[in-house]
Amino acid sequence: MIKVEHVEKNFGKLHALNDVSLEVNKGEIVSLIGPSGSGKSTLLRCIHGLEKADAGKIYINGEVMDPSDEKKYRQQRNQMGFVFQHFNLFPNMTVLENCNLAQIQVGGKTKEEAEKTSMEYLKRVGLAEKRDAYPNNLSGGQKQRVAIARALCMDPEMMLFDEPTSALDPEMIKEVLEVMKDLGNQGMTMIVVTHEMGFARKVGNRVVFLDHGEIVEDSPSEEFFSNPQSDRAKDFLSKVFYE
Amino acid sequence: MFVSLEQVFTSENILYLGKGALMSLGIAILSLFIGLILGVLGASAKRSKHLIFRAIGNFYVEVIRGTPMLLQILILFSVVPSIYTAITGEVLRINVYLIGIIAMSINSGAYSTELIRSGINGVDKGQWEACETLGLSSWQTMRFVVLPQAFKLIVPPIISEFVTLIKDSSLISTIGAVELLKASQIVGNTYYDYMSAYALAAIFYLIMTISISYIGKKVEKRLAVSD
Numbered sequence: 001m002i003k004v005e006h007v008e009k010n011f012g013k014l015h016a017l018n019d020v021s022l023e024v025n026k027g028e029i030v031s032l033i034g035p036s037g038s039g040k041s042t043l044l045r046c047i048h049g050l051e052k053a054d055a056g057k058i059y060i061n062g063e064v065m066d067p068s069d070e071k072k073y074r075q076q077r078n079q080m081g082f083v084f085q086h087f088n089l090f091p092n093m094t095v096l097e098n099c100n101l102a103q104i105q106v107g108g109k110t111k112e113e114a115e116k117t118s119m120e121y122l123k124r125v126g127l128a129e130k131r132d133a134y135p136n137n138l139s140g141g142q143k144q145r146v147a148i149a150r151a152l153c154m155d156p157e158m159m160l161f162d163e164p165t166s167a168l169d170p171e172m173i174k175e176v177l178e179v180m181k182d183l184g185n186q187g188m189t190m191i192v193v194t195h196e197m198g199f200a201r202k203v204g205n206r207v208v209f210l211d212h213g214e215i216v217e218d219s220p221s222e223e224f225f226s227n228p229q230s231d232r233a234k235d236f237l238s239k240v241f242y243e
Numbered sequence: 244m245f246v247s248l249e250q251v252f253t254s255e256n257i258l259y260l261g262k263g264a265l266m267s268l269g270i271a272i273l274s275l276f277i278g279l280i281l282g283v284l285g286a287s288a289k290r291s292k293h294l295i296f297r298a299i300g301n302f303y304v305e306v307i308r309g310t311p312m313l314l315q316i317l318i319l320f321s322v323v324p325s326i327y328t329a330i331t332g333e334v335l336r337i338n339v340y341l342i343g344i345i346a347m348s349i350n351s352g353a354y355s356t357e358l359i360r361s362g363i364n365g366v367d368k369g370q371w372e373a374c375e376t377l378g379l380s381s382w383q384t385m386r387f388v389v390l391p392q393a394f395k396l397i398v399p400p401i402i403s404e405f406v407t408l409i410k411d412s413s414l415i416s417t418i419g420a421v422e423l424l425k426a427s428q429i430v431g432n433t434y435y436d437y438m439s440a441y442a443l444a445a446i447f448y449l450i451m452t453i454s455i456s457y458i459g460k461k462v463e464k465r466l467a468v469s470d
Contacts (some may be wrong), residue, residue, distance in 0.1 A: 050372055078378045088373035092391040101387055102377035154377060 001026045001158060001189055002047060007056030009042055009213075016042040017053070018213040024158075024191060029184045031200035031221070032193045034210035035236060040193045043210065044162050047191065048082050049073070061157075078106070081151030085163040087143040089135035089150070095122065096131040099150045107154065114153075121149040125179050141172030145179055158189035165196055177203070197240055201225050209233050251439035256430050260440075263426030264447040270340065270415070270422065271408040274347035278408075279401070281348065282355025283390075289360055300356065307353035313414050316346040320418045343415035351408055358400050362393030395466050402459030406452045423447055 002024040009017040017039045024030050032040040045051040047058055049065065058065045060076050067073050090098050099118035103109045109117070122128045125145035135143055144164055151159065161180065165173040177196060181203045184190055194200055200207055200221060207224040209217040211232045217224060228234045288300030307315070320342050327335040366389045374384035416425035427444035431437035 048376060050375065074378060077376070080376075082373075082376035084369060084373065086369055088367070088369035090370065090373070090388050090392075092388070092395070102374075102379055105383050105387065106378040151376070 001028075001061060002191070003059040003062075004043070004047065005057045005059070007043070007046055007053045007058065009039075009046055009051060009053050015213050017046065020056070020210075020213070020215055022208060022215065022218070024189065026189055027187050028206060029190045029192065029204045030206045030208055031204040032191065032208050032210060033195070033197070033200055033236075034216075038210040039213040040210050041162050042213075044160050044191060044193050048080050048160055049077055050082070078154060079157045081154060081156035081159045083144070083147055083151055083159065083161045083164050085166050087135070087140075087147045087167075089143055089147055091135050094132050094134055095127065095138070095146050098135070098146060099153045102150075103153055117153050118149070121152045122146070124152075124182070125149045126175075139172060140168045141175045144168065144172075144176045148176075148179055148183075152183075158191070159183065161190065161192040161194070163193050163195065165194070195240075197225070197237075209236070211236070248436075248439050251430060251434050251436055252443065256440075257443065259430060260423060260426050260443055260447055263421060263423040263444075264451060266340075266420075266426075267409055267412040267422040267424075267448075268451060270344055270347065270412045270420075271405060273344050274351050274408050274412075275401075275405050277344070277348035278351025278355045278404075279359075281352025282359045285352060285356030286359040286363060287385075289356065290363065304353045304356050307350055308357075312347070312350050312411055313417065315350055316343065316414055316418060319346045319349075339415065339418045339420040342418060343412070343420050347408060347412065347415070350411075351404060354404055355401075358397045358404065359393065362397040363389055365396045366392045398463055398466060399459065402455060402462075405459075406455055409451050409455070410448065 002022075004020060004022040007017055007020045008015075020039070020043060022043075032043060034040050042051060046053045049067065052067070060079060063072075063076070065073060065076050089095075090101070093101065096115065096118055099122065100111065100114040103114035103117060104111060107114070119128060119131065122131060125148055127142060127145055127149070130138060130142065130146070135146065138146065148159075148164075164180070165176050168176065173196065177199050180190070180192070180199070184203055192199070192204065202221075204221045207217070207219060207221050208215055209224065209228075209230075209232075216230050217228065217233045219229070224233070225237070228237055285300050285303055288296040289304070291297055291300070320337070320339070323342065324335040324337050327333070363385075370388050370392070371384060374388055379387070412422055413424035416422060416428070419425075421429070423444055427440040428437070430443070431440035434440070
């Protein structure tokens with residue numbers, strides 16, 4: 001479904017991504033993990049096109065993503081939903097308006113059609129009753145659930161999550177992970193940059209471990225956690241788990 | 244000094260200056276409004292991908308902010324009619340109020356350009372990215388997400404720009420427009436008591452500027468509700 005081929009990305013002198021190749025199939029839940037600065041967020045942002053890769057190609061459904069073919073590129077990007085660490089809800093709009101905006105402006109729906117879809121997804125994330133609230137009156141967990149609903153409203157084929165729980169208070173992490181788990185159970189293809197090892201292990205099917213801009217390990221979740229192959233992965237896991 | 248206070252402070256004169264004050268207020272409101280439209284255009288030009296638009300935007304802002312408003316008014320007052328005559332061969336009957344509004348709008352537009360630009364820059368980058376991932380075009384992003392948030396940030400400086408415009412509208416008295424300052428000069432001429440007439444003008448200016456600042460604070464508070 002998504003194929004990343006020999007992608008390179010530099011920020012000045014820093015090699016953020018170094019010859020990264022990766023393939024994600026339909027229905028897979030892939031966790032990108034690794035130390036901070038390892039390039040996992042950069043990889044996710046390159047897949048969506050928020051960052052332009054310096055070299056390499058990205059394919060979606062077998063077709064290469066090419067920014068110079070504007071119309072097609074836009075359609076390809078619209079097949080991916082993106083969830084940010086800091087939610088990025090629109091503070092000047094209510095929850096419902098947040099969900100409606102792109103459906104009306106990009107999807108060409110009427111207000112009524114958009115509202116119907118929005119309410120459906122807001123119900124799914126358990127926030128239907130917050131439809132008229134402004135984002136700044138919501139808790140962090142609620143904000144992120146709205147952000148997920150907003151992305152789902154555009155009917156994407158896959159969802160990209162960039163550290164969706166890293167900005168949350170600890171007691172709110174679970175409600176967001178539950179929503180993501182439900183989404184995975186319904187067959188959504190997901191790529192998740194996360195520090196939640198429990199989620200990566202139990203909900204994800206596959207772990208891609210990055211370090212210094214390179215993919216060090218790519219294996220089924222259970223195998224990665226119970227029997228990591230590389231020293232770098234072993235070292236990372238020993239630091240993450242407090243025993 | 245105040246030789247004829249009771250002669251100057253008659254209801255007739257107060258009414259006359261009141262009309263002048265309304266003229267100043269009207270000119271300031273129109274200039275602010277047109278200036279804001281120019282400001283949106285100017286800010287878009289300065290943020291443009293194309294060098295030529297950026298250059299035009301910079302030129303506009305630098306030239307207008309780098310020269311006195313009085314000079315701009317005088318240039319417009321003398322240059323526009325000559326250009327008109329040169330092109331059409333006819334003599335232009337000039338409306339000094341119109342010239343005043345045009346000059347002040349162009350002036351205010353340059354300041355609004357900088358205000359709006361800083362307001363747009365003040366909106367979190369994440370808002371642009373969120374719009375990008377939802378498929379919104381940059382124009383849609385501007386219109387629905389960024390500008391509404393930017394305007395909220397610039398309400399306080401816009402209010403102070405409005406107050407400045409009310410005061411600066413006195414400059415168009417130099418080309419013969421009868422606004423508050425000119426009205427007070429006319430009254431002063433009549434009684435040979437400028438001090439009383441100017442004092443009355445000052446009171447009118449203060450009534451306007453203080454009430455606008457007050458309303459501005461109220462608006463700011465209302466806007467802060469969704470924060």
